[in-house]
Amino acid sequence: MDSVPPPSREMTRRSFVARSALLPFLWASLSGCSSGDGKNGKGRVAHRCPSWPASPLSPGTPLWPVRFKGYGASLSLSGRWLAGGGKDQKLWLRDSRTGRLVWDRAAERSATPGDGAEHQDNPRVLAVKGRVLAGGGDGYLADQAVALCAADGEVLWRRDIPGGQSMEIAVSGDVVGVIAQHDVFGLSLRTGEVLWRLVVSQAAGLVSHGRMFLFTCRDVESPYGAMGVDRESGDVVWDERVADSNYVDIKVADGLAHLLATRVVEEAQDDGTIVFATVPGELRSIDAETGKVAWNRSMPLSGDWLIGGGCVFVQTNDRLFALLRDTGETAWSMPIPSDTNVQLAFHEGSLFASRSGFADEKGFLIALDPATGKERWRLDDSDFSPVIPGPPGMLLANPDGGTVSALETTAGDVIWSSRFKGPVQAVTDELVYCHDGEEISVYDVTSGDPYYGQG
Secondary structure, three states: OEOOOOOOOOOOHHHHHHHHHOOOOOOOOOOOOOEOOOEOOOOOEOOOEOOOOOOOOOOOOOOOOEEOOOOHHHEEEEOOEEEEEOOOOEEEEEEOOOOOEEEEEEOOOOOOOOOOOOOOOOOEEEEEOOEEEEEOOOOOOOOEEEEEEOOOOOEEEEEEOOOOOOOEEEEEOOEEEEEOOOEEEEEEOOOOOEEEEEEOOEEEEEEEEOOEEEEEEEOOOOOOEEEEEEOOOOOEEEEEEOOOOOEEEEEEEOOEEEEEEEEEEEEEOOOOOEEEEEEEEEEEEEEOOOOOEEEEEEEOOOOOOEEEOOEEEEEOOOEEEEEEOOOOOEEEEEEOOOOOOOEEEEEOOEEEEEEOOEOOEOOEEEEEOOOOOOEEEEEOOHHHOOEEEOOOOEEEEOOOOEEEEEEEOOOOOEEEEEEEOOOEEEEOOOEEEEEOOOEEEEEEOOOOOEOOOOO
């Protein structure tokens, strides 16, 4: 084991199926890998990884549902392949259409848990570039990262990652970025060699952009902020902090990194109790490559936010704002119910704002023109919140489990409603993948019916 160096407006169900049949079914194909050429650092001939399996295992009768005891973070869909790592201490790869097993491999148990207790394993899994990367959790891959060849499951490398129980993994070029508890690592995708290591107090939200890894961070003597790090060298290209912030989130779009920073203060009440109050936070937009600040806005920020249609959509305690992405100027705003978190989604040129019902107030789902805020259609029903993008022409409502509905995007008409076993984990142009902690179930996206025997 390698060690780390120190420090029309109406669309019926039938018409939607007909339309979907005309759409090409596109699986994302990621570039292959050339792994382990020559000898490794210990003089042994390294495994030559031929990238993804030679061919998919479909057509064939789908096997869904399949048993999988684990967590959503331990699943990764990459085109025609689905990877996972569960509580049985195995990593595996399946054909994502049929569910047929390509391979599974027992993963070595880490020595770090060591107390003999049963651990709730929750490794992070990422299938990318002909590899299955996995690590973290509090069980067999605690404080470790491992890379397996997606073609045959052969272990390509394994690396100790101290403090890596809560792990994030991203890939840029031939570098694997890994966030552990107090460190950010750059590892060689081919060999697992540690290319660089950056020590921070806290880091989260790892994303890759161009030749950079971006993430939010906080040091003991510094406020929350974000960093941009060169993927090859680990050099900090920019380091942007937001004074007095207690939380920072990051989203990247069209070359701009947007930082949403919130501030919460303690306020003493007349009866001597202490409450936490939100004071104006800050939205700051910077060039993702250079760190140059493009604009910033001070606002009492709260709740969900997203980027789409040339705007950044943010919430205060009683309004939804659309800010022009390039300048931060207000394009429009609209009132929303006070002190509630409205869930946001962007799909096919529309902004969707939804809220679940509570007490005497009904929930709602509104489709808005992102450029003007003009309402396109509205559903006053708590069963349609939140929504997530589906294939062209479709939203999926209430994806957290129970009765899931497919809505037509231009009018909000219900295409189908179906009982799903567990929350939605992924959606393609053909299938919906759900996981309830015990098994993976798959449904036909055009009908909501369980997907089996249709190969």
